[in-house]
Amino acid sequence: MTALEIAVQDVAGAVASATLGADRLELCAALAVTGGITPSIGLLDATLAAVPSSVGVHVLVRPRAGSFVYSPEELAVQVGDVRAAVRAGAGGVVVGALRPDGSVDRDAIARLLEAADGREVTFHRAFDTLHELAPAVDELVSLGVVRVLTSGGAVRSIDGLARLAETVRHAAGRLQVMAGGGVRPDDIPALLGTGIDAVHLSASRHVAESGGPGGGSAGYTTTDAAVVAAAAAALDPVDRLQPS
Template sequence: MPVLELAVQDAAGARIARRAGAARVELCAALGATGGLTPSIGMIEAVAEQGIDVHPLVRCRPGGFVYDADEIAVMARDVRAAVGAGASGVVLGALTSFGSVDSETMARLLDNVDRSVVEVTFHRAMDVVNYRAAALDALVGLGVTRVLTSGGAPRCIDGVQALSGMVAHACGRIQVMAGGGIRVEDIAAVAGTGVDAVHLSARRNVADSGGPGGGSGGYDTIDEALARAAARALEV
């Protein structure tokens, strides 16, 4: 049975994830607005105290996944800082301008990270690579623990055929975690592809305007009822 991973943005979200029975959380900032950015060190420390494995996202900006030297240097620092703050894993990814896994950058980001202790998830940069099978092989060679993917589709339910193919190609060499627009009613079909984990944010928006200087879109928070429903769907 696949395990559940929940994307959260704060300590309260991590507590809800633990109560719901999630195996771990991906911790990020600005999830709804950007797809997720690196959370603060203070937030990583706070979430690491909640009794659930925390895997912070390491992504220095929105947009594509081809990075320059300054961005790579910053993210390498962020990886080290996240592990030092109590993270049990990290979530990251980098591509070349040709749409393949940037193995050199990945190795730089993970330099001096003890892979026997720290898990590595390659994020949804996987969904914009040119050749998924070749990308999986490259990630296996890098010792990456798992890959997060929708099968290249806007929503996982539309990528189930590709997910099944990725699971078959991975053949147990690397975990495949399904994530991207998953609704509770999609979970059974997505889990049926043979993926190792299902990832969703189970979030709702809280209307709370910050005025002219603080943004008017409110903020996202995890919905405990949705999180529990997702966990139940995986138990069927």
């Protein structure tokens, strides 16, 4: 069965996603504004306490928005964050690092894998900025990365079907391929046609709120339970839970 992963930013979203059929959660912060950065340990602790142990909680480890080329100091922060996530009980981590020439930063990923201490490691959408697909897949396999999150190089994964299918073919079961990037429930049947192993979406809605002076007025995003339920139904309409 193709797995469903939901990117969540709060405990309520994690609980709703787990209840409605998510197999795995990617826990992150500031998703809409930055594309996702490392969440707090407090949020991780609360999420792990609130969701069933059968639902994997994987922590996004990304110190800032912007490029995926990191200084030694930024890499050291990520290594520390991976270790902290593992100590807290996360089932896996989501990481990515590139060299200035746009290739996979093998040394950085090796250090992050070591810090993960056997937990599952997903290489995130830094993969979509790589120029050459096949060498990157081979390198991630050789390093021991479990899966890659990719939109097929497009803004929305529904527009990257050809590259998604190419990634699946080249991975040949050596690396799980998870489609993510602007996924809507209606896109899922076409995505499944590429042979992917998992679907990833934020299933979010915007909440308009003002933070007052100095707090900004953009509001925030949170999980939309109806979208999670629709995605679960699109993957497996018989076995997954439906909203009452």
